[in-house]
Amino acid sequence: MSRSKPANRRSSKPQRDTANSGRKNPRSFRQGNAATSQDSWLYGDHAVMAALANPARKVRRLVITRAKLEALDIDTRGGIEEIVAPEVVDKDTITALLPENALHQGIALLPAPLPEVTIADLPDAIASIPVVVAVLDQVTDPHNVGAILRSAAAFNVSALIMPDRHSPPVTGVLAKAASGALEMVPIIRVGNLSRALDQLAETGFWRIGLDGHATGELEQVADKFQKIAIVLGAEGKGLRQLTAQKCDLIAKLPISPRVESLNVSNAAAITFYELTRGKRSC
Structure with missing residues (x-):
């Protein structure tokens, strides 16, 4: 399922209203400077x-x-x-x-730091294989980010997008938790997460926020899309209001009511599997 213009799809979604700021300068979305990227042991x-x-x-x-x-x-x-x-x-x-x-x-x-990557560098969908990227909204624990990277590599997630502020620098702690995945999944650091979400919409991504209080389950809302940006909030706080408003859809994982929520890295692993199962290349 696709839309020629991101604005057209706003009227078809039942859960969120959102606006597009029309960001036109993809080169402003950079992977951070030396102080906040892979410039450590x-x-x-x-x-x-x-x-x-x-x-x-x-x-x-x-x-x-x-x-x-x-x-x-x-x-x-x-x-x-x-x-x-x-x-x-x-x-x-x-x-x-x-x-x-x-x-x-x-x-x-x-x-030395890895080459910079931007949202404009993300791949297009090919055949029935979806393009999935992960967006982290103020996930600050480097162990969680490293574990998310490892799961992203396991399920062919194309990139991890996170803000310069309120995100951990890419240090040895994060790299060790990622267990080699730091070299496989690009990290795109952005100055403004809201504008980055706008740019993802402009390039054809459907932005799906993960929230345990949503009415629809992930499999139901994501099955028809070929370019998906899954948006994950910090453990405890969840998605910020402005971030949730930028999402096209809000979904939840089908977990037991006996458990209120999952650690964000565990939720990410399940989400990546759910988005790619039955659609992975051999």
Whole structure:
């Protein structure tokens, strides 16, 4: 189901009225500056190895214990040495480079930020495979954001969109929680979430907010759409009023009434599965 103009679909939805501000400058939606993007140490096996395997990722330093280096197979070790010269150090040296209590497993990497991505870079739908993006409304816990990234990678979500303010910077904590997915799912940071939602509508996305008090279930409201922006609010507070007003539809997950709500990362995983089940490419 598609609409040639986002404004036309406003009259057909029963749950929300919304306005489109007509944002025309996609280059203003950037993935943040060095202070708030991937300009910090990554650590742990999954995060570091995924970064090394990502051709878009430039590496500044790699520190590794001798035991960890010797445990790598010859091909892996040789491939790493083609990217960056490993600095063989002891565990205490690595620990001193990282935040307190960082579980580095004997390996850490200092990367350059990934190339910037904008909403204008998002792909179009192909055949019966939907394009799904996730929009986070003030989700501030880096562990939750990392877990959402991991689920996004598992279910082919095209990007994660979150505001510059009231969102965690992409640090080693977030990257470790993402378990390598930071290299697979682009993060698009935006200066104004409301305007970003307008731009998503302009590019054909149906914006579906997740709210446990909605009347319709996700499967019922999302089944006909090929470009979906699923909007997730902070745990406890949920979607802000202005964010909810920007959504075309509000939906809920079919959870038991014995449970009031789910952790936002758990809700995201279920939502991504529900949006892509039966429609995933082989």
